[in-house]
Amino acid sequence: MSDQPAPRLEIRGLSKAFGGVRALSRADLTVLPGEIHGLLGKNGSGKSTLIKILSGFHAPDEGSLEIDGQPIALPIPLGKSEAHGLAFVHQNLGLLADASVLENLIAGDYDRLNPWAINWGAEAARAGRLFAEHHLALDPYDPVSTLSPVQRAQLAIVRAADRVQVHRAHGFGGVLVLDEPTPFLPIEDVRVLFATMRRLTATGVSIIFVSHDIDEVMEITDRATVLRDGEVIVSFDTATTDRAQIVASIVGRSMTTDRMIAPYVPSASPAIRIENLSGQIVRNVSFDVRPGEILGLTGLIGSGYDEIPYLLSGATCARQGLLHLPPVEHELTLMAPAGAVEAGIALIPADRQRAGLALELSLTENITLPLLGRSHNALLLNHRRLADITAGIMARFAVKADRPRQPASELSGGNQQKLVLGKWLQLGPRLVLLDEPTQGIDVGARREIYDRLVELCQSGTSVICATSEFEQLETIAHRVLVFDRGRIKAELLGDQVTKSAIAHACYQENRTYAPA
């Protein structure tokens, strides 16, 4: 180890807690000059907290940072990380599609430019040289909207590299942080992106490559670090480590979670069947969900599992697919939300703030919206009765609020979610679709939501729950479908539904599992 060069970036003992929950606990990370360093871990393992500390978004509770031997004061003021040679490419890439390649390239680079007269000709020439150097065939004047996804990713990465270039003069070699740049790219394009990354590191830049995908990390990185529950589990040389070891350190030996549901008892009523469903990502997926069953859908980011609740409820249009809700068959390309509500389908969306509740409006207005004109006279609303209905739901779902007239924005996340649940379950749906139902919700409210879902399945309702939280599935799912790049990769049943089995299924190599 004595021949190791001085590290490019060195993090020591970095910790951060949010309201008593440790997101990052005494984490160490060393990145060498010119290396590609993988950062692996499940959702909530602390990866994004670590990156947000580097970008100055979070202030750490303790810990130190050195870049090229120079100690950097933490927290880094927001927007100042670039001066230390740090640049970030997030999953959304931060490109404006309507603007030209050149406009995107110089966006934010205003220190270098004459603020009173941008010399577009000189900038275009400079961009041309930059693209030639990185082997990119891009015309500076093309709008970004005409670029392919991989070209956009390349542009974002080259822009980040260009930005840190000038700070080399101050002794900072440059570290690019690529936060999940690949999940929406086909495998061929991932290779193209990797070539760009390799050419960059050849110039001495270091790259931190954040990913869920073990195969990609094994292919491109020199070394990698695994985080789990806020702690650094291991840092290793990728070439000398095998896949099984990596998976084991990501997944960990988790304690079993209490299952809240009884084993599934087959029911005499016919199952709800989804046939040949295709959306933006999912392709030709078929599965069924039986009465009284909680079916979990999961996968890594970009695998498409989280599209399914929206496709089945008509919230987004399916490219093809049939929903057989006995005795009726629904063509999903024609499904609209009104029709879905009519058919007894309820959607609890992940985005509570925008799609779940109208925050400015009152609890009563939010809860009783689907009743109006249905079980309630549409031409003479009885506000007292509507308030009584609301109070009843608030009591049944243990929503902690002062009064039904209160705006929904005043409630905590957990109470908001219980409200949304109450809004839809009062209709007595046959199929309940949930997307990340406990996101941003405290433990107590989470437990109450699980209780409601278990009650629901006991009453014979079918529940489909899309989530990235494996523990949640272990707690409440009878059966789990694991998705990979738009297809079902594995099905776990009964006793197989454990956190670690789900994680193993998600990270397993076999990419071409035949659909169930």
Place this chain on the structure above:
Amino acid sequence: MRQPNIAFQVERFGLVIVWIAVIALFGALKPDTFLTWSNFSTIFGSEAVLVIVTLGLVVPLTAGDFDLSIAQVLTFVSMLTAILSAKLGVPMLAIIPIVLAVGALIGAVNGALTLYFRVHSLIVTLGVGTFLHGITLWISDSQTIGGVARGLMQWTIIERFLGIPIAFYYAIGLAALLWYVLSYTAFGQQLLFTGRGREVGRLSGIAVGRVRLLSFVASGVMGAIAGLLYTGTTGSANPSSGTTLLLPAFAAAFLGATCINPGRFNPWGSVVAVYFLVTGINGLSVLGFRTFVQDLFYGGALVVAVMVSQLVSGRKERNL
């Protein structure tokens, strides 16, 4: 409903209190000209048109859209009424359904352009309004047209009830109708969700496109009613009559949203706001100020109204 009650009631009736204070102030300064029943009955009657235009704006505003064309619908309908009645001799009972249908059609065009091409209603209605003004100037040859059948004036300002011209009661009747629709019908709730939580509404099965289209049609019809009454008030149609009404109506709609049902565009708040604004202007002109106070007052009121409502809601970023 149990909340810091006094503060809440003060917020609800704040504008009413300010209005009364303004009346008291001008009354004390000019008791014999300002504080007379004839002055007030004139105000109530002549500003009924502004009340109706404001109510017409409240509907699309609730659904999250702007209708900048409403004042030009008023002008166009006013001119159409005058031409049909004075030049072509069409009986008034035939004219009324025709111009209401024209208003509805213009609203439908606004809605269709906004929805089909997904252009912001601000731009669509600005264009449609200006286009209508062009048509108005064209068909009238830029002249004021008089000689409208007397029946229309009879049933607008000549007929009085309790000393106030009957047009005032039309405006109050429309406010009551709108209050009922917004507060006591499912459609009112659908309008509200379309404006304040469009995605929530859509996922709950509201046909948000249809709701928005209907809101434009409603504002077109109300613009047409205002146009009829405008012609009835003066007995003639002036090709630039409505142009000066657009900003006062917006000022009143936003100011109205700070009272009675604070935080929401609401009909009774709009009525109070219109009469508060015109009382202030009337009082100032009685004191001898000239016409520039109108613009000071209306423009200032619009800015103050949106400032107040943002302060009340804690200065959250919002798209109207």
